[in-house]
Amino acid sequence: MVKYGSRVPRKVIDQYFARGWNPFPLPDRKKKTPPEGVTGRGAKPVTRDQVSRWYNDGAYGNLGVAIPSNVIGIDVDDYTKPNGTVYEGAALLAELEAEYGKLPVTYTVSRIRDHQRSGTRFFVVPGAYDPSDFVPNIQDSIQLIRPNYRYSVMAPSVHPEGDEYVLYSPDGNTAEYLPRPADLPELPESWCVFLDSPQERRGRVEVTSAELTEFLASLREGIPDETVQDWTITYLQQLQDTKPGGRHDAAMRQVTALLYLAREGHPGVGDALDQLGNVFAGLTGKDEYEFESMVSWAAGIALSKPAPMTGVREVRAERMPTLPDEFWRRESLVGIRRMAHRYQASADAVLLSVLTRLSASLPHGCRVDTGARTPVSTNFYSAIVASSGVGKSSAEEPAAWVYPGTVPLERDGLNPGSGEGLLQAYMVFRKEDKRENLPAGNVQRWHNVRFASDEGEAVVKLMFERSGSTLAANLRSMWSGKNVGQANAGLEKNRFLKAGSYSIGLSLVFQPETVAGLFEDGAAGTPQRFVFASAADPNIPDEDIPMPAPLNVKIPMLGETFYLEAGMIRTALRRKHHAIARGEVEPDNPMDSQRDALVARMAALLMLLDGRSGTITEDDWRLSEMVYENSASLRDRLLEDARERKESEWEASANHRARAAALAQLETLGADAKVHKLAEWVVRQVSLKGSQTVSDLKRARKNDERVYVPRAVDFAERAGWVDVNGSRVSVRVVDEVAA
Numbered sequence: 001m002v003k004y005g006s007r008v009p010r011k012v013i014d015q016y017f018a019r020g021w022n023p024f025p026l027p028d029r030k031k032k033t034p035p036e037g038v039t040g041r042g043a044k045p046v047t048r049d050q051v052s053r054w055y056n057d058g059a060y061g062n063l064g065v066a067i068p069s070n071v072i073g074i075d076v077d078d079y080t081k082p083n084g085t086v087y088e089g090a091a092l093l094a095e096l097e098a099e100y101g102k103l104p105v106t107y108t109v110s111r112i113r114d115h116q117r118s119g120t121r122f123f124v125v126p127g128a129y130d131p132s133d134f135v136p137n138i139q140d141s142i143q144l145i146r147p148n149y150r151y152s153v154m155a156p157s158v159h160p161e162g163d164e165y166v167l168y169s170p171d172g173n174t175a176e177y178l179p180r181p182a183d184l185p186e187l188p189e190s191w192c193v194f195l196d197s198p199q200e201r202r203g204r205v206e207v208t209s210a211e212l213t214e215f216l217a218s219l220r221e222g223i224p225d226e227t228v229q230d231w232t233i234t235y236l237q238q239l240q241d242t243k244p245g246g247r248h249d250a251a252m253r254q255v256t257a258l259l260y261l262a263r264e265g266h267p268g269v270g271d272a273l274d275q276l277g278n279v280f281a282g283l284t285g286k287d288e289y290e291f292e293s294m295v296s297w298a299a300g301i302a303l304s305k306p307a308p309m310t311g312v313r314e315v316r317a318e319r320m321p322t323l324p325d326e327f328w329r330r331e332s333l334v335g336i337r338r339m340a341h342r343y344q345a346s347a348d349a350v351l352l353s354v355l356t357r358l359s360a361s362l363p364h365g366c367r368v369d370t371g372a373r374t375p376v377s378t379n380f381y382s383a384i385v386a387s388s389g390v391g392k393s394s395a396e397e398p399a400a401w402v403y404p405g406t407v408p409l410e411r412d413g414l415n416p417g418s419g420e421g422l423l424q425a426y427m428v429f430r431k432e433d434k435r436e437n438l439p440a441g442n443v444q445r446w447h448n449v450r451f452a453s454d455e456g457e458a459v460v461k462l463m464f465e466r467s468g469s470t471l472a473a474n475l476r477s478m479w480s481g482k483n484v485g486q487a488n489a490g491l492e493k494n495r496f497l498k499a500g501s502y503s504i505g506l507s508l509v510f511q512p513e514t515v516a517g518l519f520e521d522g523a524a525g526t527p528q529r530f531v532f533a534s535a536a537d538p539n540i541p542d543e544d545i546p547m548p549a550p551l552n553v554k555i556p557m558l559g560e561t562f563y564l565e566a567g568m569i570r571t572a573l574r575r576k577h578h579a580i581a582r583g584e585v586e587p588d589n590p591m592d593s594q595r596d597a598l599v600a601r602m603a604a605l606l607m608l609l610d611g612r613s614g615t616i617t618e619d620d621w622r623l624s625e626m627v628y629e630n631s632a633s634l635r636d637r638l639l640e641d642a643r644e645r646k647e648s649e650w651e652a653s654a655n656h657r658a659r660a661a662a663l664a665q666l667e668t669l670g671a672d673a674k675v676h677k678l679a680e681w682v683v684r685q686v687s688l689k690g691s692q693t694v695s696d697l698k699r700a701r702k703n704d705e706r707v708y709v710p711r712a713v714d715f716a717e718r719a720g721w722v723d724v725n726g727s728r729v730s731v732r733v734v735d736e737v738a739a
Contacts, residue, residue, distance in 0.1 A: 006060030008156060011690045013051060013060060015177045016154070018636045021065045022046040024151075025054045028061025029158045035059075039066050039151045044324070047629045048636075052588045062157035066147070068181045070124055072131040072195070073145030073152055074103070078118040082161075089141035090117040096138070100194050104185035105170045107178055109154055111163035119168075120145060120152055122178060123187035134195040144195065154178075215262075215299055222267025231258065232272040236279055244284075251280045255294055259302035320385065320534030321633040323348050327626050332609045335548040339402040342545040345394040346537035348630065352382035353399035353507055355531075355605045358553065360450035360505030361409050362608075365559030367481070368600040368616070371570045372577040375561060376597045377481030378604055381506040383456065385515060385638065386535035394535060396452070396507075403551050403609075411449040416459050416506065419470030422478070423485050423495040425449045426502055442495050448503045456508035460517040463526070472526050478504050479529045500559065509535070516642035523699065528594040531602070532631040532638070554613040562604045564616045591635065599624045647726030678705065678712035682729065683721045691730040 006013075007028060016023040024038045024046055035054070037044055043066060054060060067073055076089035097103060103121065110119025125131045136150075137143045145152050153159075155167040155176075169175040170185070178184075224232065235254040242250045254276060262269040277291040284290075328337045328347070340350035359380035367375035384395060396413075414425050424442070426449060432440040453459050463472040477484040478497075485496035508530075510518070518527045556562070564570050573596060579585045587593055603616045603624035610620075678701075685700065686692050694713055698706040713729055716722045723732045 006055050006058050008060040008063045010055055012156070012177055013055060013063065016063075016065055017046065017048065017051055017633075018640045019178065019180045020068050020637070021178060021181075022068075023051065023154075024064050024066065025059035026062035026064045026153065026157065029160050029162075030062060031153050031160065034064050034151065039064075040148060043148070048589075048592075048632055049625075049629070063154045064151050064157075065154050065178075066151050067131075067145050069147045070127075070131065071122060071147070071181045071184065072125050072134060072187060073120045073122050073150075075120040075143045075145055075150075075152075076118055077141045077143075078114075079112060087118075087141040092139060092141055096142075096194075100190045101188050103188070103191065106185045107167065107169055107175065109152060109165055109167045111159045111165050115166070115168050122152075122184050124181050124184040125187050126189065126192060129192045129196055211303060212296065212299055215303055216295070219259075219262055219270035219273065221270075224268030224271050225266055228258070228261060228266050228268050228272050231261065232275055235272075235276060239276065239279055239283065247280065247284055251276065251291070252294055252298065256298040256302060259295075259298050263302055320536055321630055321637070322346070322534060322537060322539065323351075323626060323630050325539075327623060330606075330610060330623070332551055332611070333606075333623075335551060336402055336609075338545050338548040339398045340395070340537070341540050342547060343394070343398045344540055345398050346384075346533065346535045347539070348533035348537065349384045349386075349395035349535045350398045350402070351627070352384065352531055352533045353395040354403045354551075354609070355380055355602065356382050356452075356505035356507045357399055357403055357409070357412075357450060358505075358605050358608060359601070360412075360503055361448055361555075362503050363556060363558040363560070364447040364503045365500035366503070366556055366604075367559075367561045368564070368604045369561050370564045370573050370596065370600050372573040372596065376600050377479070378562075378601050379479050379481055379504045380601055380605065381475070381479060381530045382508070383515065383518070383530040383532045384507065384509045384535050385512055385532060385634065386509055387512060401550070402548065403553065409448055409450055410446045413452045414449060415453050416451045416462070416471060416475070418462060418466075419472075419474040420493070420495060422451070422471065422474050423497055425451070426497060427495060444497060444501060447501060450505040450507070452507045454509040456510040457514035457517060459508055460514075464517070464521065472521055472524065475506070476524065476526060476529060478502070512638060512641060513645070515638050516645070519639055519642060522591060525593060527635070528591055529598070531598060531627065532634045534634060551609055552611050554608050554611050556608070556613045560613070562607065562614065562616055564600070564603070564621065565618065567618050569618050569621050591639070592632065595628060595632075599628050602627055643728075647728065674705075675708055675711045675715055678708050679716040679719065679721070682709075682712050682716050683731065686722060686729055687731050691728050693727045694729065695727070697729065 006025070008025075013023045022038060022043075022045055024034050027033055035050075038046055046066070076093050077087035078090040080086050093103075104123070107122050108115045108119040109122075112118040131144075131146050132148045134144055134146055136146065143150070153165060155165045155174075157165045159165065167175045167178065235258070239247060239250055239254065255273065258269050258272055258276070273295060277295075280286065280291055328334060333351070336351050336354055337347040340347040359378050362378055366378045368378060369375040386394070411425055416422055426444050426446045427442040428445045430438065430441060430443050432438065459471075463469055463475075474484050481499055483497070483499045486494060518530070521527060564573075576585070577596075580587075587595070599621065600616075603620040606623050607613070607616050607620045682697060685697060694710060697713070698709045701709060713722070713724060716729075717724050720732060722729050
């Protein structure tokens with residue numbers, strides 16, 4: 001095997017990538033010269049392919065990270081440079097904390113032993129502020145690392161002067177990597193106000209005098225409708241019932257609420273304000289100028305800020321990854337995005353729903369020839385991840401509108417049910433016909449079926465919890481377009497679909513907490529066949545979107561083969577699969593084992609959406625790769641979340657007293673030769689492949705050896721060879737203290 005690698009451990013790089021940071025390489029013992037396009041304004045997110053290529057090329061001599069969009073780094077310098085320049089950032093920080101409040105204890109990266117004086121502190125920024133608008137520097141000794149300005153050199157990098165960067169957690173202990181942005185301490189409001197650029201802040205909350213004058217004039221138009229009348233009566237009564245000390249604040253809230261009604265288009269708000277103003281003056285003795293000032297101030301708020309929402313709370317967690325704006329430039333994709341946003345649905349989710357509908361409606365037998373190995377089918381599976389409160393089927397209706405189907409689907413939206421039901425969806429039972437000499441049995445009647453379920457967890461349970469279930473195996477075979485079913489069963493159980501005789505699309509919807517069951521079948525390759533997308537879309541605009549025209553999709557011939565055009569991509573694919581077949585290279589991540597097959601079928605479907613057939617262009621392929629990278633990023637985040645939940649559950653339920661007793665017994669009896677040998681194997685395994693779960697280690701051994709694996713892990717831990725954290729086993733790292 002060809003050996004690749006960099007000085008920075010791959011596990012650290014992958015953790016940063018999975019947690020929403022953008023890890024990029026820096027030269028060994030250098031702070032400068034990052035790859036082009038990964039930092040500063042206009043920077044693009046780092047992709048998994050870039051990470052793998054940089055790591056294999058040995059580029060990660062040092063490690064840099066670009067700051068996520070909702071994070072700020074406060075870089076405090078407190079030391080003397082070799083040229084005699086003195087930085088006194090600690091004293092300046094103390095002065096600022098005395099004025100704006102103490103900063104929360106947080107994660108800090110530093111090359112100075114006293115990290116509480118000198119180092120970069122990381123905070124998540126409240127949603128009302130954009131850290132890109134913060135001032136770049138406070139003074140020379142305190143600078144800001146913003147999403148569009150500067151980057152951070154991270155542990156275990158080495159400074160040009162030879163000091164090693166160390167990351168400290170809030171409790172003062174060392175840490176391997178930063179947490180997700182949402183898990184960082186929040187920057188206090190007082191500090192946000194201090195750091196926020198006054199010009200940007202004013203642009204966000206104020207309106208021009210002309211806009212304000214026009215809005216106030218519009219309040220006089222029309223007669224109050226029923227809604228305005230009802231609220232006016234309510235507010236007048238509330239104001240009279242309010243105690244004298246609270247009438248100004250009450251009136252302020254009521255004026256603001258009425259102005260939001262005006263923004264929604266309700267007429268006659270000016271009359272309502274006149275009535276409210278007269279009552280306010282009579283109750284408080286204030287002149288009309290007081291109330292007019294109140295109206296002007298509230299009008300600026302109503303024009304510049306969205307109306308407050310009730311019954312909801314702000315999502316503090318890190319946003320799910322979504323496709324970048326550059327993906328949506330093609331005309332056919334613009335239509336999909338507009339249709340999604342018209343229905344306040346995720347464009348990514350609607351795109352996958354459209355691809356699923358298209359794959360199911362294609363004439364059966366269509367294939368994609370990339371020049372590498374055998375052609376692949378166009379059958380397509382998608383998994384939409386929707387948090388609680390997001391409409392589970394929000395992508396279905398827009399997808400059906402934008403692509404109603406050039407060829408109507410014969411059977412649409414069926415629940416997969418079971419492995420047998422999956423096949424029966426294409427069949428009918430034919431009674432024996434002696435006159436035509438036709439035997440009784442199941443015969444194929446349909447060729448195009450789209451399956452869908454907004455309860456993906458229930459489908460996964462049917463795959464694995466029912467003894468003898470063939471659902472997962474049949475889904476894998478049908479995704480590949482192979483022969484599937486039983487041809488040697490009884491008449492009613494004899495269900496068999498011939499390769500190339502069917503088209504299938506499958507769309508499942510999961511909550512983030514329920515998708516973990518799908519990943520548990522990774523060894524068999526089931527989750528690798530799905531493309532993932534989030535049902536949340538931060539790019540949905542406020543304004544209404546006009547109805548776009550349906551897509552003009554090119555429907556190919558029955559059994560047509562689509563060819564990837566000759567060029568760099570086709571040649572690279574051939575080289576890659578030759579090397580894999582010769583055992584020279586292997587996929588970086590087992591979850592990416594179906595990457596090229598997925599990208600190939602998506603490239604074909606994107607070609608058809610663009611109104612073309614026959615030849616897949618390199619542009620089709622690159623767009624498809626963008627969908628895959630976005631899917632892989634979301635999948636890795638969901639996997640990491642699932643592992644963390646599982647480890648927490650394991651730790652909470654573990655009987656530590658029983659484990660201690662078992663270890664004591666093992667100490668007394670001594671490990672037998674098999675356990676000792678397996679313990680040595682455990683160390684080699686986690687050294688070569690990185691952190692593994694006990695279940696992973698069990699699966700890697702023969703059946704008769706698996707029972708000894710937990711004892712071998714315990715023995716290796718007691719011997720000081722490995723660390724066990726929850727259910728995960730990793731090599732024990734001994735910290736070297738510099739003399």
